[in-house]
Every structure is written in C-alpha cells, then in structure tokens.
Amino acid sequence: MPVLYRYTSKKNSFFFINRKLSVSFEIYQPVLALYMNTRSSGLLALALFTIIAALHFFHFEHWITIPEKVLFTGRWLLIISLVLFAWFKRSLTTWIFVAMTIGVEIGLDFPAFSQHLRFLSTIFLRLVKTIVAPLLFATLVVGIASHSNLKQVGRMGWKSILYFEIVTTFALIIGLVFINITKAGVGIDVPAALLKELPVAVEKNWQDHIVDIFPENIIKSIYEGSVLPIVVFSVLFGIALAKLAPNRKKPMLEFSESLAETMFRFVHIIMYFAPFGVGAAISVTVGHLGLDILKNLALLLMTLYLALFVFLLVILLPVLLFIRVPIRKFIQAIKEPVSIAFATTSSDSALPIAMENMEKFGVPRKIVAFVIPTGYTFNLDGTTLYLSLASVFVAQAAGIDLTIGEQLMIGFSLMLTSKGVAAVPRASLVILIATASTFGFPIWPIMAIYGIDELMDMARTSVNVIGNTLASCVIARWEGEFDDEKALAFQPD
Numbered sequence: 001m002p003v004l005y006r007y008t009s010k011k012n013s014f015f016f017i018n019r020k021l022s023v024s025f026e027i028y029q030p031v032l033a034l035y036m037n038t039r040s041s042g043l044l045a046l047a048l049f050t051i052i053a054a055l056h057f058f059h060f061e062h063w064i065t066i067p068e069k070v071l072f073t074g075r076w077l078l079i080i081s082l083v084l085f086a087w088f089k090r091s092l093t094t095w096i097f098v099a100m101t102i103g104v105e106i107g108l109d110f111p112a113f114s115q116h117l118r119f120l121s122t123i124f125l126r127l128v129k130t131i132v133a134p135l136l137f138a139t140l141v142v143g144i145a146s147h148s149n150l151k152q153v154g155r156m157g158w159k160s161i162l163y164f165e166i167v168t169t170f171a172l173i174i175g176l177v178f179i180n181i182t183k184a185g186v187g188i189d190v191p192a193a194l195l196k197e198l199p200v201a202v203e204k205n206w207q208d209h210i211v212d213i214f215p216e217n218i219i220k221s222i223y224e225g226s227v228l229p230i231v232v233f234s235v236l237f238g239i240a241l242a243k244l245a246p247n248r249k250k251p252m253l254e255f256s257e258s259l260a261e262t263m264f265r266f267v268h269i270i271m272y273f274a275p276f277g278v279g280a281a282i283s284v285t286v287g288h289l290g291l292d293i294l295k296n297l298a299l300l301l302m303t304l305y306l307a308l309f310v311f312l313l314v315i316l317l318p319v320l321l322f323i324r325v326p327i328r329k330f331i332q333a334i335k336e337p338v339s340i341a342f343a344t345t346s347s348d349s350a351l352p353i354a355m356e357n358m359e360k361f362g363v364p365r366k367i368v369a370f371v372i373p374t375g376y377t378f379n380l381d382g383t384t385l386y387l388s389l390a391s392v393f394v395a396q397a398a399g400i401d402l403t404i405g406e407q408l409m410i411g412f413s414l415m416l417t418s419k420g421v422a423a424v425p426r427a428s429l430v431i432l433i434a435t436a437s438t439f440g441f442p443i444w445p446i447m448a449i450y451g452i453d454e455l456m457d458m459a460r461t462s463v464n465v466i467g468n469t470l471a472s473c474v475i476a477r478w479e480g481e482f483d484d485e486k487a488l489a490f491q492p493d
Contacts (some may be wrong), residue, residue, distance in 0.1 A: 041088050045081040051304075052078050075105055092271055093336045093492060099279030100343055106279075114287030117280040121344060124277020127270045128263025128349045131263055133222040135352055136373055137234045138260035143366020144238030145253055153235060153370070154481070159478055160371050163471060164379040165415075167462040170315045172411045176386035178307035184299040185396025185445065213377075225348060228377040231370070260365075267352040278343040285345075285454045297452050300393060304456055307385055308463050316381075316470055323477040329490045333361045334469050336492065341465045345457040347376055350465050358469055361490050362483035363476040371475050375468035382463030386456060387414045390449055391435050397445035410439060428455060 052074040058064040079102055086098045107114045144153060179185070182291065198342070215221045215229035222230065241249050320327060337350035337357065344350075353370065358368045391410050395402050404412075414435060428452060434441060476482040 032456060038222060041081065041085040045078065045085050048074070048078045048081050072109065075109075079105060088342065091492070092274065093339065095275040096278050096336065096339050096343075099275035100282050100339065101471040103279035103281070103283035103343070104286050107283040107288075111287035114283040117187065118284050120280035121277045121284060124270070124273055124281075125344060125346060125349055127273065128352060129225060131266055131270070131352045132225070132227065132348055133230050134259055135263040135267075136227070136230050136369060138239070138256045138263060139355070139365050139369035140231065140234035141238040141241060141256040142253065142260055143364070143369050144235065145241040145249060145256070150200055152366075156367065156370050156479065159389075159475055160374055160471065161378060163474055165374060167315065167319075167467065168379060168381055168384045168415065171311055171385040172388045172414065174307055174311050175317075175385040176392060176407050176411060177398070178303050179389045179392045180308070182299060182303045183396060184303045185393040201254045227348070227351075227373050231373045235370070263352070264356055267356055271333075271353065274340060278340055281345075282343045287456075288454070300449070300450060301455060304386060304389060305459055308382060308459050311381065312463065312466065315465065319474065320470060323474055323482075324484075325473050325477075325482075326487055329361065329487055330344045330470075330473070332492050333357045333490055334466060337469070338462050338465050342462045345454060345461050345469075347461055347464050351376070353468055354465060357492075358472050360486065361473070362486035363472045364483075365480050367479065368472050368479065372468045375471050378466055379471055380464050381467035382460030384414065385463070386460045387432060387435070390432050390446075391439075391441075393449070394432075394436050394441045394445040395439075398442045400441065406439075410435065413438065 052071075055064075055074060056071060059066045079098075082098045082101055086094045103114075103117075106117070212226075213228050213232060215226075215233045218230070218233050221233070241252055306375055317327075320330060334354070334357065337354035340353065341347055342352040355372055356366050358372065359365050388411050391414065392402060392407060414431070429446070432446060432449070433443065435441075436446060473482065
C-alpha cells in the first residue's frame with residue numbers, strides 16, 4: 001500500500017494541484033469555446049461546400065435539373081459560412097482567401113457590378129507601392145552600413161546571380177517540354193472577342209538591359225516603380241555610409257533603422273485593407289473574363305498551370321529539402337504574400353509582407369532586403385517558364401515547326417530579355433511581343449494569350465514570389481546565417 005499511502009498522506013497537495021487545474025480550466029475556457037466555434041464553423045463550411053459542389057456537378061452533367069435560384073442561394077450560403085469561419089479564426093490569411101472566394105462569386109453573379117470595384121484594388125496597390133522604395137532603402141542601408149562587412153555584399157551578389165540563373169534555366173526547359181507535349185497551339189482558333197489592341201513592344205538589346213539597372217534619377221526610379229535601380233542606389237549608399245567614421249554615420253543609420261521599423265508598421269496597417277483589395281481584384285478579373293473563355297483556351301491554361309506545378313514539385317521542393325528548411329513553416333510564411341500576388345497579379349503588392357515574413361522566418365534583414373528585390377528582376381521563375389511556353393505556342397498556332405535548336409535559341413534569348421520584366425500586371429506580354437517580332441512570328445496568336453493573360457498572370461506571379469522567398473532562404477543558409485530556431489517558432493500574424 002505504499003502508493004496509496006503516498007497519495008493519502010499528501011492529500012493537501014493533491015487538492016492544491018486539483019485547484020490549480022480548475023483555475024487553469026476557468027482561464028482557458030473562453031479559448032476552448034473559441035476553438036469549438038472555429039471548428040464547428042469550419043465543419044459547417046466544409047459540409048455546405050460538399051453539398052453545393054455535388055448539386056452543381058449533378059446539374060451540369062444533366063443528371064438532375066436544379067433551378068438557378070437554388071444554386072445561387074446555396075453558393076451565397078456557403079460564402080456566409082466562410083465569413084463566419086473567418087470571423088472565429090481571426091486570421092488575416094483566412095480573411096484574404098475568403099475575400100477571394102467572395103470576389104469570384106461577385107464576378108460570376110454580378111459581372112457589371114464587379115467592374116465598379118476596381119477602385120478598391122487600385123487603392124490597395126497604390127498603398128503598397130508607396131512602401132516599396134523607402135522599405136528597400138532603409139533595410140539595405142541598415143543591413144550594409146551597420147555591419148560594415150562590404151565583402152559579404154559581393155558574396156551575396158554572385159551567389160544570388162548563380163542561383164537565379166540555374167533555377168530560371170530549369171524553369172525555361174520545363175516550359176519548353178510541356179508545350180511540346182501538349183501542343184496547345186496547334187489548330188487554335190482565336191475567338192473574335194479576344195481581338196484586342198496589344199501593348200507596344202519597345203525593342204531593347206542586352207546593353208540597354210544593363211543600363212536600366214543603374215538609376216539615372218532615384219526619384220524617377222521611385223516614380224516608375226523600378227525596383228532594381230532602387231536596390232543599386234541603396235547598396236551604393238549603404239557602402240558609402242559604412243566607410244564614414246562612426247560619429248558621422250550614426251545619425252543616418254539611426255534614421256534608416258527608424259524608417260525601416262516605421263515601414264514594417266505601415267505594412268501592418270495596409271494589410272487590414274488587403275482582403276478588400278484582393279477580393280476586388282479577383283472580382284474584376286472574373287467579371288471581365290467570365291468562364292466561357294476557358295472553353296477555347298483550356299489546354300493552354302492547363303499546360304501552364306501543370307508546368308508551374310511540376311516546377312514547384314521537381315525543382316523548388318528538392319531545394320527546400322536540401323537546405324533543411326521546415327516545409328510546413330515555410331508554407332505558413334509564404335501563403336499570405338502568395339495569395340496577395342495571385343489575386344492582384346502584381347509581385348510588388350506582395351513584396352513588403354514577403355520581406356517581413358522571411359525576416360520573421362529566420363532570414364537576416366540584410367539578406368532579405370538584398371535577395372528578394374534583386375530576384376524580382378533576375379529570378380522570375382514563373383515568368384520565364386511562361387515566356388518559353390508562350391513563344392512556342394505562338395509558333396504552333398501559326399503553323400511554324402521549330403527544331404530543338406531553334407527553341408533553345410528562343411530560350412537563350414528569353415533568359416536575357418526576361419530580366420527586365422517589370423513586377424506589374426501584363427508586363428511580360430511586351431517581352432513576348434518583342435520575342436515574336438525578333439524571330440519572325442506573327443502577332444495574332446498573342447491576341448489569344450492576351451485574352452486569358454490575367455488568369456495566366458495569377459499563376460506565374462505566385463511562382464515568382466515563391467521562388468524569391470525561397471532564394472532568400474538559400475542565400476541565408478549558404479552564408480551560414482539562417483536562424484533555424486526562428487523558422488521553427490514562426491507563427492503567422
């Protein structure tokens with residue numbers, strides 16, 4: 001009976017522990033109730049989604065004729081349940097995904113009204129763009145001048161360029177392989193609705209691309225949203241500041257540190273508006289295009305999305321495993337900037353939150369501030385894959401048979417010309433038109449691409465953001481400065 005004696009002899013201690021447990025339960029009871037509400041609302045949304053998806057499937061397969069009002073009501077009941085789930089979840093990322101769902105539904109049910117929501121997405125994009133230049137300047141200056149390690153800047157530069165070129169080469173090859181397998185351009189018929197005026201392409205040689213890297217006027221670069229000239233200016237400014245005497249550089253360094261922290265707080269404020277901007281952006285896209293356009297160009301869209309998925313699975317995932325980065329935490333860190341990029345089709349809109357999350361994830365600020373913005377010019381994995389795929393698509397649609405050598409020559413050309421693609425919607429079309437003109441391809445197949453380019457831009461922009469966030473982790477691990485403890489402890493806001 002020794003065990004029984006021990007428990008009975010310490011009766012007071014037992015009651016004391018029991019009392020502590022009771023108090024703890026009372027404290028955490030609201031949290032438990034919140035979890036139950038979140039769980040139940042999530043289960044409700046899942047159940048409604050299953051039922052409504054089944055009803056739509058039966059209706060479109062003509063197994064059962066269901067009135068459109070019933071389907072309409074079911075979809076909006078589902079949206080209400082998603083809003084309820086987001087309310088209990090209290091997560092910005094959840095709100096963004098729910099807003100995207102609402103935007104799609106508004107675009108489908110009220111296409112005319114959806115076009116009036118464009119101003120919300122425009123406001124969001126403008127607010128984000130105001131952050132980019134001061135954030136890049138402040139973080140780069142602090143990262144370089146505070147450590148005075150100028151050799152590291154050079155190391156990060158050549159390591160980044162080497163990694164960028166290797167990865168984008170794989171992206172280009174995958175794009176060529178998939179378009180040759182599917183032959184999405186063969187026999188394509190361009191609908192009359194897609195015959196639109198294409199953007200004007202300004203031909204540039206490789207010298208022009210190099211010149212564009214260096215700022216002529218920093219205010220002009222900020223106004224035009226040219227990220228790379230801002231990075232170059234900030235790096236040179238940081239190097240110059242690092243060479244000053246400590247008493248001379250201290251005021252500017254303190255100002256830059258304060259500016260960087262202020263900009264990150266600015267990001268938090270703007271992100272409260274993100275669901276409205278993102279929802280409006282995707283609503284405008286769906287309302288403008290509708291779903292009928294997918295019937296004619298479904299194979300092209302499927303080819304691009306499948307190729308991008310394979311690129312993520314075959315190239316980026318092994319890189320992630322090789323550098324020993326926790327995959328689940330990495331996904332948590334990138335899902336918010338990727339969802340913003342997907343809806344707005346703009347990499348710039350995701351830049352501030354991507355930089356902030358990568359720093360929280362364990363990548364030093366100086367590496368984040370250098371690698372991600374530089375990658376926006378040199379590491380556009382999704383755009384490079386798209387351009388290689390789209391170029392061959394144009395040739396296929398025009399009935400031009402390209403040899404492997406000719407396709408590789410096009411790919412080599414794209415490796416140079418794609419470096420200057422701006423991080424704004426539809427910018428890659430200009431590169432595609434210039435490529436078609438260079439190799440003597442007709443322009444009319446690009447009209448078909450132009451018609452669904454918004455849907456294609458969503459995917460390639462998302463992959464661009466994923467590739468650049470991963471690149472910052474690669475360089476941080478390569479430099480031996482990746483913080484594994486911060487990565488494992490990362491929690492999204």
